Each structure stands twice: as C-alpha cells, then as structure tokens.
Amino acid sequence: MPDYDPNASEHQSWVPVDPESDFPIQNLPFGIFEKPGRGVRPGVRIGDTVLDLAELKLAEGNTLNGLASCAREIRRRVSWLLNAANSELRDDAALQSRSLLPIAAVETRLPFGIGDYIDFYSSLEHATNVGKMFRDPANPLLPNWRHLPVGYHGKAGTVILGDRDIRRPHGQLSKDNQTSVVGPSRRLDFELEVGFFLNRSTALGESIPVASAEEAIFGLVLLNDWSARDIQRWEYQPLGPFLSKSFATSITPWVIPLDALAPFRVAGPAQDPPVLPYLQQQGARNLNIELEVWLQPLGETAPMCICRTNFSGMYWSVAQQVAHLTSNGASVRTGDLCGSGTISGSEPDSFGSLLELTWNGARPIHYPGGAERTFLEDGDRVIIKGACVGAHRIGFGDLSARVLPA
Amino acid sequence: MPDYDPNASEHQSWVPVDPESDFPIQNLPFGIFEKPGRGVRPGVRIGDTVLDLAELKLAEGNTLNGLASCAREIRRRVSWLLNAANSELRDDAALQSRSLLPIAAVETRLPFGIGDYIDFYSSLEHATNVGKMFRDPANPLLPNWRHLPVGYHGKAGTVILGDRDIRRPHGQLSKDNQTSVVGPSRRLDFELEVGFFLNRSTALGESIPVASAEEAIFGLVLLNDWSARDIQRWEYQPLGPFLSKSFATSITPWVIPLDALAPFRVAGPAQDPPVLPYLQQQGARNLNIELEVWLQPLGETAPMCICRTNFSGMYWSVAQQVAHLTSNGASVRTGDLCGSGTISGSEPDSFGSLLELTWNGARPIHYPGGAERTFLEDGDRVIIKGACVGAHRIGFGDLSARVLPA
Numbered sequence: 001m002p003d004y005d006p007n008a009s010e011h012q013s014w015v016p017v018d019p020e021s022d023f024p025i026q027n028l029p030f031g032i033f034e035k036p037g038r039g040v041r042p043g044v045r046i047g048d049t050v051l052d053l054a055e056l057k058l059a060e061g062n063t064l065n066g067l068a069s070c071a072r073e074i075r076r077r078v079s080w081l082l083n084a085a086n087s088e089l090r091d092d093a094a095l096q097s098r099s100l101l102p103i104a105a106v107e108t109r110l111p112f113g114i115g116d117y118i119d120f121y122s123s124l125e126h127a128t129n130v131g132k133m134f135r136d137p138a139n140p141l142l143p144n145w146r147h148l149p150v151g152y153h154g155k156a157g158t159v160i161l162g163d164r165d166i167r168r169p170h171g172q173l174s175k176d177n178q179t180s181v182v183g184p185s186r187r188l189d190f191e192l193e194v195g196f197f198l199n200r201s202t203a204l205g206e207s208i209p210v211a212s213a214e215e216a217i218f219g220l221v222l223l224n225d226w227s228a229r230d231i232q233r234w235e236y237q238p239l240g241p242f243l244s245k246s247f248a249t250s251i252t253p254w255v256i257p258l259d260a261l262a263p264f265r266v267a268g269p270a271q272d273p274p275v276l277p278y279l280q281q282q283g284a285r286n287l288n289i290e291l292e293v294w295l296q297p298l299g300e301t302a303p304m305c306i307c308r309t310n311f312s313g314m315y316w317s318v319a320q321q322v323a324h325l326t327s328n329g330a331s332v333r334t335g336d337l338c339g340s341g342t343i344s345g346s347e348p349d350s351f352g353s354l355l356e357l358t359w360n361g362a363r364p365i366h367y368p369g370g371a372e373r374t375f376l377e378d379g380d381r382v383i384i385k386g387a388c389v390g391a392h393r394i395g396f397g398d399l400s401a402r403v404l405p406a
Numbered sequence: 407m408p409d410y411d412p413n414a415s416e417h418q419s420w421v422p423v424d425p426e427s428d429f430p431i432q433n434l435p436f437g438i439f440e441k442p443g444r445g446v447r448p449g450v451r452i453g454d455t456v457l458d459l460a461e462l463k464l465a466e467g468n469t470l471n472g473l474a475s476c477a478r479e480i481r482r483r484v485s486w487l488l489n490a491a492n493s494e495l496r497d498d499a500a501l502q503s504r505s506l507l508p509i510a511a512v513e514t515r516l517p518f519g520i521g522d523y524i525d526f527y528s529s530l531e532h533a534t535n536v537g538k539m540f541r542d543p544a545n546p547l548l549p550n551w552r553h554l555p556v557g558y559h560g561k562a563g564t565v566i567l568g569d570r571d572i573r574r575p576h577g578q579l580s581k582d583n584q585t586s587v588v589g590p591s592r593r594l595d596f597e598l599e600v601g602f603f604l605n606r607s608t609a610l611g612e613s614i615p616v617a618s619a620e621e622a623i624f625g626l627v628l629l630n631d632w633s634a635r636d637i638q639r640w641e642y643q644p645l646g647p648f649l650s651k652s653f654a655t656s657i658t659p660w661v662i663p664l665d666a667l668a669p670f671r672v673a674g675p676a677q678d679p680p681v682l683p684y685l686q687q688q689g690a691r692n693l694n695i696e697l698e699v700w701l702q703p704l705g706e707t708a709p710m711c712i713c714r715t716n717f718s719g720m721y722w723s724v725a726q727q728v729a730h731l732t733s734n735g736a737s738v739r740t741g742d743l744c745g746s747g748t749i750s751g752s753e754p755d756s757f758g759s760l761l762e763l764t765w766n767g768a769r770p771i772h773y774p775g776g777a778e779r780t781f782l783e784d785g786d787r788v789i790i791k792g793a794c795v796g797a798h799r800i801g802f803g804d805l806s807a808r809v810l811p812a
Contacts, residue, residue: 116563121645142643147586148578152645153559153652157522157739158610167611169734172554172682180553182682182733204564204654205573231734237548239527239558240646243734246559248610276578276588327588328575328637328649333563 006079007263009391013082014090015100017047022387022395025082028075029254030064030219033106040109042067044078045254048103051078055099063113064255065335068199068218075257108161108253111221112197112335117156117249118325119193119225119339120149122316124269126344129356134233146273149316149324151341154225155246159337162224162250162399168378168406169247171231184406185228187361188376191342192293192352192384194311195223195251196258196318198336202326210281210323216332217318219255220287222386222399223339226250229355229375249339252399264288264388266312275320278327285317291343291386293352297371298379306357306365309343309350311386378405412485413669415797419488420496421506423453428793428801431488434481435660436470436625439512446515448473450484451660454509457484461505469519470661471741474605474624481663514659517627518603518741520565523655524731525599525631525745526557528722530675532750535762540639552679555722555730557747560631561652565743568630568656568805574784574812575653577637590812591634591650593767594782597748598699598758598790600717601629601657602664602724604742608732616687616729622738623724625661626693628792628805629745632656635761635781655745658805670694670794672718681726684733691723697749697792699758703777704785712763712771715749715756717792784811 006026013025023029023045033050034040040062041054053059058074059067067074081089089095121127124141127150131140144150168188174180199218202208208216225245232244268286289311296303316324321338342352351357354375358364361374376382381402387395412434419431429435429451439456440446446468447460459465464480465473473480487495495501527533530547533556537546550556574594580586605624608614614622631651638650674692695717702709722730727744748758757763760781764770767780782788787808793801 116561119645143584144578144580144586144640144643147580148641150641150645150648152648153561155522155559155736156562157742158736160610167735169736170613171734172550174550174553178549179679180550180682182684204566207576228734234550235554235556236644236646237550238642238646239525239556240642240644242556242558243730243736246736247734273585276586278588324649328577328634328653329573330561330564330649330652336563 004076004080006076007260011079012084013046014084015046015049015082021047022393022397023047024392025079026392027256027260027394028078029256030071030111031254032063032109032111034109035101035106045103046082050101050103050106051082052099052101063335064111065113068334071199071218071257072259075259110159110161111253111255112337114156114159115333115336117154117159117337118151119154119341120151120316120321121341122149122314122321123341123344124315125346126342126352126356129344129351133360147275149321151321151325152240154249156337158246159249159251162252162401164250165402165404166226166248167404169228169231170406171228171243172234173230174234177234180234185230186375187229188403189227189229189354190293190376190382191225191227192291192307193223193225193339193342194289194386195221195337195339197255198332199334201333202331204331205329206326206331207329208322208326210279210319213319213322214258216322217258219257220261221251221255222384222396224250224382224384224399225339250399250401252396254397256394256396260394261287261388263390264394268317269313269315271315278323279320281317281319285319286312286314288312289386289388294383294385295373296381297367297373298377300367300369300371303381303383304367307350307352309345309352311343313345314340314343376403378403410482410486412482413666417485418490419452420490421452421455421488427453428799428803429453430798431485432798433662433666433800434484435662436477436517437660438469438515438517440515441507441512451509452488456507456509456512458505458507469741470517471519474740477605477624477663478665481665514567516565516567517659517661518743520562521739521742523560523562523565523743524557525560525747526555526722526727527747528555528720528727529747529750530721531752532748532758532762535750535757539766553681555727557727557731558646560655562743564652565655565657568658568807570656571808571810572632572654573810575634575637576812577634577649578640579636580640583640586640591636592781593635594809595633595635595760596699596782596788597631597633598697598713599629599631599745599748600695600792601627601743601745603661604738605740607739608737610737611735612732612737613735614728614732616685616725619725619728620664622728623664625663626667627657627661628790628802630656630788630790630805631745656805656807658802660803662800662802666800667693667794669796670800674723675719675721677721684729685726687723687725691725692718692720694718695792695794700789700791701779702787703773703779704783706773706775706777709787709789710773713756713758715751715758717749719751720746720749782809784809
C-alpha cells in the first residue's frame with residue numbers, strides 16, 4: 001500500500017458506520033479502554049466499534065505514551081485493515097471476534113499518562129472580553145498579548161475523562177476584595193477549549209522550531225477547563241489561577257490524530273504586528289473545527305445550544321504554542337497536554353464561557369421551561385461538541401458532564 | 407525496639423560519620439541512586455555512606471513513590487540497623503559489603519516521579535519586597551496575601567537534581583513593555599526555597615485537613631527556583647510566570663524525612679488577621695532551618711555568603727499549604743512537589759534572591775577579587791545550604807550548580 005492515504009474521502013469500511021458518525025474510517029482516533037477480563041489496552045475507534053490494538057499485536061500498554069511515536073504508521077495500517085477493499089480482517093471472522101468490540105462493552109480510560117498540563121489563552125476575542133469586563137473597556141488587551149501566546153501551567157493530576165461528573169468546589173470568596181469567607185463557588189463556569197497531546201520527549205535545552213512543531217503533536221481532544229470565577233477573582237493576583245481551575249479539567253477519551261485533520265486546514269487570522277521570527281509559521285496554520293456548547297439546566301427537558309464557534313479563529317496556532325513553550329529550552333515529554341484557552345468568536349453567541357455569554361452575570365440565558373442561567377447550578381449538564389465537516393466528517397464525540405452539589 | 411526513637415540525640419552509628427556531617431544517624435534521608443552494574447535503587451544516606459535498601463530487602467523501585475507510605479517504619483528500622491548498640495549489620499561483614507556504598511561510588515537520581523509541582527509564595531518579606539519594587543512602596547502587599555497561601559502550578563518535567571548546571575534561557579524581553587526582542591535572559595536569578603514531597607494520593611473531592619496535613623508530607627529538600635526576571639516581567643500578566651521559571655528547578659537529591667525535623671519545631675510568626683478555620687493550625691507550625699546562599703562569580707577564587715536567613719520566619723506553614731492546596735477537592739498524588747516560595751528575612755542580607763539582594767540591580771554585590779554582581783553571569787556558581795542545628799545537626803547537603811552560557 002505504498003500510496004495509501006488514510007484521509008481519502010472515498011474510503012469505506014466493512015465495519016458498519018452511521019453516515020452521521022463522528023468516527024468514519026477517515027478519523028480513527030486512538031484511546032485506552034478497559035474490558036472486564038481483558039484488562040486495559042490501546043484501541044482505535046471506528047463508528048461505534050473499538051479495534052483492540054493489543055489483540056492485533058499493533059501496540060500494547062495502558063496508556064498511549066508508548067505508541068505515540070509510531071501512531072502515524074499504526075493509523076495507516078489500521079485504515080487499510082478496516083478498508084472495505086481489503087479482505088485480511090474483513091474475511092477473518094475469528095480474528096474479528098477477538099479484536100472488535102462494541103463501544104458499549106468497554107470503558108474508556110485516560111488516554112495518556114500526562115506529564116505536564118499547560119493552558120494557553122490564545123483567542124483574541126476571549127482575552128478582549130475578559131479585559132473589557134475586568135480591566136479597561138477602552139484598552140482591554142495587555143501589551144504582551146499580540147507578541148506571545150500567553151500560557152501557564154495547570155494541574156496535570158486532575159485531568160479527567162469527560163463523562164465524569166464535576167463536584168462544585170469550595171474556596172475562598174471575597175465580596176469586597178479585602179476579606180473572604182469559605183463556601184461553595186457561586187460562579188462555576190465551563191471553558192470551551194481544544195487540547196492537544198505531545199508525541200515526543202525532548203532534552204533540556206532543546207527547542208522545537210515552529211516549522212516542525214506539528215510533527216510533535218499526537219492529536220487533539222475537546223477540553224473543558226472548569227473554572228470557579230469567584231475563587232479565581234480573589235486568588236489569582238499576582239501568580240495566576242490556581243484552585244479556581246485545579247479541581248477538574250475534562251477531556252474527550254478518543255484522541256483525533258493531527259494527521260486526520262489535515263484536510264481541514266485554514267489560514268487563521270492575520271497577526272498584526274508581525275510576530276517574532278521563532279513564531280513565524282508558513283502556510284495555513286489553523287484548523288476548521290466547528291464547536292458547540294449545549295447546556296441543559298436541571299429541570300429542563302432538553303439541552304439548548306448556547307454557543308457556536310470555530311477553532312479556525314484562534315489567533316495563536318497549536319504549532320506556535322509548541323514553539324513558544326520550548327523556546328526557553330524547557331523539555332517536554334510524550335503525553336504533555338496543552339489547552340488552547342477558551343475559544344470565543346466575535347459574536348455574542350460564539351463566546352466559549354458563561355462569563356462571556358452572560359457578561360459576568362448581567363445577561364442571563366433564558367430557557368423555554370423557565371430556567372434562567374448566569375453561572376452553572378447543581379444538576380446542570382454541559383455538553384461540548386466538535387467536528388470538522390467537509391467531504392467527510394471528523395468528529396470528537398461529546399464531552400458531557402453534570403455538576404454535582406458541593 | 408518498642409520505644410526506639412530515631413531522633414534521640416544520643417544515638418551513635420557504627421558507620422563512621424564526621425561530627426560536622428549533615429547526615430548523622432538522626433537524619434537518614436532517602437534518595438534514589440544508581441551504581442553501574444547494580445541498577446537504580448532506593449537508599450538511605452548516613453555520613454558519606456549510602457545504605458542500599460533493595461539489598462536489605464527493605465524497599466525497591468527506581469523512585470521513592472512506592473515506599474513513601476511506609477518510610478516512617480523503614481527509617482526506624484534503618485536507624486536501629488545502623489545504631490552502634492545493635493550488632494545485626496555491624497557484625498555482618500558480608501552483608502555490609504553488599505549493602506553499604508561510599509557516596510562517591512554512586513550517582514544520585516531524581517528521588518520521586520513527580521506528578522505535579524506547585525510553587526507557593528509564603529514569605530511575607532519576599533512578597534513585600536517584590537510589591538515595593540514593582541507595585542506600590544506604600545502598600546506593597548496584595549489584599550489576598552494574608553488570607554491564603556498564594557501559589558501556582560509550575561513545570562514538573564523540568565525539576566532536576568541540584569548538581570546539574572543551568573543553561574541560561576532565551577526568551578522575549580521588553581524594554582518599553584510594548585514591544586519585545588528575543589535573546590538570552592540578562593536578569594537570571596536564583597530563588598532560595600525549601601521544597602517538600604507528598605507521601606500519599608487522595609481521591610478527587612477529598613481535602614486534607616490542616617491538623618493532619620503534616621502526615622501527608624514525606625520530607626523536605628532544598629529547592630532553587632531559577633528565574634529569568636526580564637522574561638517574567640513581560641510574560642506574567644495576567645496568568646502568572648511561565649517560561650521565566652519553566653527552564654529548570656533544582657532540588658537536593660536526599661529527601662529529609664519530616665519526622666527527622668520534629669526536634670526543630672518553632673512557633674512561626676503571628677498571623678494577623680486571623681486565618682479562616684480551614685487554615686488554623688495548632689502548636690508550633692514552623693521549622694527552624696538555617697539557610698544560606700553562597701555565590702562564586704566566574705574568576706573569583708571562592709564563593710561568598712550573600713544571604714543568611716531561616717525557614718522559621720515563613721508566614722504560611724507547610725501544613726497550611728497542603729490544606730489550602732486540597733481545599734477545593736483537588737486530588738494529590740504521591741511524589742507531588744511543593745515549593746515554599748522565596749525565603750527572605752527582614753534584613754537586607756537575608757533576602758533569598760538577587761532581585762531583592764541587589765534591589766532590582768540598583769545595589770550591586772562587590773567581591774574581593776573585583777567582581778560585581780547584580781544578576782547571574784555565565785560561569786557563576788550558586789550554592790544553597792541548609793541545616794537544623796541543635797543537640798545534633800540535620801543538614802540537607804549543598805545545592806550547587808553553575809550557569810552555562812545561552
């Protein structure tokens with residue numbers, strides 16, 4: 001299969017895949033799953049079926065860290081194995097019965113052993129909205145923002161799978177910015193983000209140039225950077241967010257290979273002023289991923305879409321983030337996770353957090369059943385969806401979790 | 407040995423220990439070492455000798471994570487094994503030849519697999535100095551500072567052993583706070599800190615109460631939180647320090663069990679206003695650890711002590727840091743590392759960074775050989791020392807590294 005391209009839209013699989021599925025043969029995301037009696041294994045998802053990579057002797061291990069460096073080859077091999085034109089596995093009922101599992105029969109696990117988790121702040125519209133609300137409406141963007149992808153380190157140990165419900169955190173809250181009380185956060189929020197995992201480790205002192213930075217990215221997930229706005233406001237000066245974010249960060253379990261997103265490249269916004277040479281990236285640097293947030297308040301019969309936006313509008317690209325992250329010689333490790341920062345568009349219904357959608361609580365969201373929301377209440381369900389849509393569809397699956405009482 | 411107390415000052419070991427050593431039988435720090443042909447193993451240090459815990463079948467593994475939960479019992483057993491009053495190992499030449507190694511024959515390794523690295527900001531004097539320099543000399547402390555131990559997440563992947571030299575980092579530097587250039591940091595600094603490792607993992611949603619927080623601490627190390635002040639100044643708003651700190655954080659290889667520091671408890675400063683109930687700690691909450699920083703500029707024949715301070719003056723204690731860290735329900739993992747933040751006293755020669763010692767470069771340090779320092783220059787060596795001194799001495803060993811050119 002010398003010229004085989006796993007991204008070709010004409011490929012069909014002999015595994016049944018719903019035409020609306022997020023996971024056609026062109027996607028083939030990697031994940032870690034457990035099946036009682038079979039242990040924890042790496043797999044690839046197609047439609048509502050999981051291919052057991054250990055059973056096929058294509059990979060092993062209870063994280064994706066070990067296979068990250070050869071994921072491209074494995075995806076190509078798996079694509080051909082699942083291709084309707086190839087009889088190898090298609091006509092081997094015994095091997096199929098060992099290596100294919102219905103998605104409902106497995107439990108997903110965290111895909112990677114995560115070394116460091118870094119969160120960026122790369123949406124111009126989000127940074128502008130926050131600056132307008134909390135600093136200077138006339139001059140909302142800090143002077144450094146257009147010169148470097150602002151980021152900070154988050155807590156790797158509380159990155160969890162998206163289907164785990166979220167306990168409302170306690171913390172210090174201050175009304176007067178002088179004294180504080182302890183209590184459950186009253187301004188719990190989501191943040192719509194895309195995350196990516198690194199596929200290699202570097203040595204201390206080594207930088208990854210922007211031109212090859214995408215080669216260091218394994219793939220992408222949807223990410224919800226849960227945030228307690230009231231805790232954040234009191235604690236974050238001068239060293240940044242801490243307990244307001246560290247209680248949980250949710251990700252989707254199936255990691256979409258960056259290769260699968262190649263057909264959905266787009267230019268991204270102009271960068272003005274020009275960025276420094278180490279951040280200058282040639283070609284289409286962004287990805288056209290349609291994103292939605294749905295919120296179902298407790299008591300409402302259905303979720304409502306409260307945000308529609310697109311990853312293509314991000315000011316700083318994933319490659320620029322990787323180049324910046326390593327520009328000081330800091331080493332990275334396979335499984336390091338980077339978040340994009342909240343993804344907001346320019347329209348009021350394209351903002352990626354309740355903070356922005358309700359303008360810090362001033363503009364509640366109204367539901368047909370009577371519910372009104374500024375921030376998240378106990379029992380609310382947040383659902384984040386993402387997909388690339390073109391000649392075929394590459395989706396991420398739903399990131400869906402409920403808020404539990406403190 | 408029902409009433410055996412490893413901390414008793416009268417204990418003597420049959421292993422020769424210099425009277426000035428940091429590592430008498432009352433200390434017994436844990437570490438990980440490698441010896442060619444023997445692999446990577448856990449050990450305990452006494453004087454200039456390493457006891458191989460694997461050879462004695464007391465522990466195994468290539469990190470301390472696995473033995474953390476039973477370190478107290480192992481330390482008690484090791485203390486008795488090394489006690490001059492006990493013949494077991496003292497009179498077993500064969501077992502001694504297998505289990506004892508001269509320190510010069512081994513290479514130390516990182517003691518723990520570090521999950522998350524959290525850095526606090528718990529010295530009132532340090533926070534005040536920084537506030538005076540960069541914010542408001544009349545009102546240097548932010549309103550939240552006396553209410554919670556301010557902290558942030560750092561990069562776990564670049565925590566390294568103290569004897570590794572440090573490459574000066576590149577980064578974005580700004581003179582006018584509007585535009586920037588890329589170049590080697592010109593304001594490279596050390597930060598004198600004490601770090602501690604956690605000895606247990608908690609579940610998401612679980613908090614560690616301040617009263618039992620010390621039980622969750624394995625032990626302490628010296629920590630140098632290398633900082634590029636010029637990179638930091640441009641990048642750190644609004645989400646905190648990132649690349650200005652992430653290039654390296656150095657620690658000593660031998661982790662002093664918190665138990666060994668029990669004889670050196672002291673009250674710590676009064677906390678005014680009173681702290682919230684979840685941070686209220688009974689009894690002597692601080693540790694009397696004498697700390698020094700020595701700096702040897704390239705070309706000078708000897709290092710000079712440029713800072714003498716004490717860990718006892720810290721406003722927030724290690725127990726309060728652990729309680730705060732978990733107060734939002736964030737889980738922790740064995741091997742998580744916390745730094746105290748820069749440790750500064752009230753006198754100008756007790757400040758724990760060059761930023762403070764030279765008052766942001768305005769007051770250079772002069773050397774007998776003619777060298778003058780504001781920030782670190784290539785070839786400079788920074789040596790941090792720490793010890794508890796009383797009826798016996800518990801020391802940390804030197805944290806000593808040189809600055810390499812960018």
